[in-house]
Amino acid sequence: MSAIKNYFQQECKFPMLGLEHSKPSDFYTSVWQSTRSSVPLLLWRVLLLLTSVAIVITSFAFYIKSPFSVGYWFIYLTHWGLVLMIASTGFGVATSARVYFYGPISADLNLPWYVKTFWVFHNVAIPVAFLITVFYWTLLYSVDFQEEMDAGLDIAVHAVNTLMMLLLLMSSSHPTRFLHMVHPFLFALTYVVFSVIFYFAGGVNPFGEPWIYPVVNWTKPGPTILLVFVTGVMLIALHFVTVGLAAARDALANRIMRPSVTVYVDEDVALRTHTAQTEANT
Template identity: 60%
Template sequence: MNTVKKYFKEECQLLMLSLGHPKTSDFFISVWQTTRSPLPLLVWRTLFFLSSLSIVITSLVYYIKSPVSVSFWFIYITHWGLVLNMFATGFGTAISARCYFYGPISAEFNLPWYVKTFWVLHNVSVPLAFLITLFYWTVLFNANFLEEMNQALDIAIHGINSLIMFIHHMTSSHPTRLLHLVHPFALALVYVFFNIIYYLAGGTDPLGQPFIYPVINWSQPGSATVVVIVTGLLLICLHFVTIGLGMARDAIANRILRPSVAVHVDEDIALHNTNPQTTMV
């Protein structure tokens, strides 16, 4: 109980709303590593990014080739989530690549903007990916809702997205803070306002129905509001799940790996030396 109180006391400080973190290596070295090289995480993140990119491209291509206007692709929260996955894994890959070729990141004054951007994108995309998968398989699937132009792709997108972000999260080292709930929640509010404005402007789904999702039909504001509120509460729960997964990840890794190895990162030494005449570190 004391541990729980201590956690909430520390995490509920306004300082925790910031994007400051003393250990920059947490953003480019996996918690499962026993070395200081960013290469292992770079390889994994590259795979995550290419997978996310291919999913976005494949989904877009199906819309472009279909009779449906490609503009409808941009109205779905699933596709917003796919794009966020792509950017989160892309920024993660870029950070790992930067550290591999030019050396570790210095945070003498503050974390660089690209690290902060990655952190926010990660905070948003992980619980959102989980939410999209749960929302599809529990609500939309039962309503016979088809979001993609290909049924197999529709099923894959609502499963692989969460798998990618789950592994991305579990191979990282940086923390997920309690107050960083504001990041996914802000995105959720933006989408709710977009959904309402889209309806008021006379927007329709590809079949001409006056809504984006049949379960969020603003011509029936009561039921639509209930769905939005329940979904918002679920997003909060999934943020806590993300925190729990990160804590479990760190605890298991520390128990298995860290007692047997000490990893020290010198911020002044490049991890990959491009000069063949100099000894690599």
């Protein structure tokens, strides 16, 4: 109990709401590597990004080929989650690539904007992906609701998305903070506001019905408000799950990997520069 109490005393301090971290290398090295090279995580994040882009392009292409307007693609929370998946993996790649070409990020200054942006997208994309998967398989699947124009793809975007974000989380090193629950909560609130505006503006789904999801139907405000509240509580719970997974990741990595990180004398030199210099000397 004392460990839990100490955790909340530390995590619930106001500075923890911010986006600063004393060890910038946690954003471009993995807990599963024994060096400070940015290359392993860069390659892994590129793979995740390419897979994410392929999923989105496939989903978008089916809408283009369908008899419905491609604009309908943008009304679904699932597709918002897919965009988050690209944003989080994309900024992860950008952070790792920046270190590869220009050298490590200094701990003497505040974190650069692109690192903070990656952190926010990471905080939002993971619990939202979990929520989309749970929401689909517990509520929408039972009413035979299908967002995609292909049944196989419909299943993929509600399962692979969670797998992708889980892989991103478990390969990272940076912390997932308790108070950062505000990031996915604000995203969810934005979507709720969008759905309300969509309804009152006379928006309809591809089949001409005045709702985006059958279980979120603003023509029946009572049940819909209750469901939105329960879903919000679930999202916060899934953020706690994300925090727990990050803690378990760190604990397991600390047991498996060597306690100290191998440090080279020239580690402050960008790997790209170092490679070029080595080739020139030979």
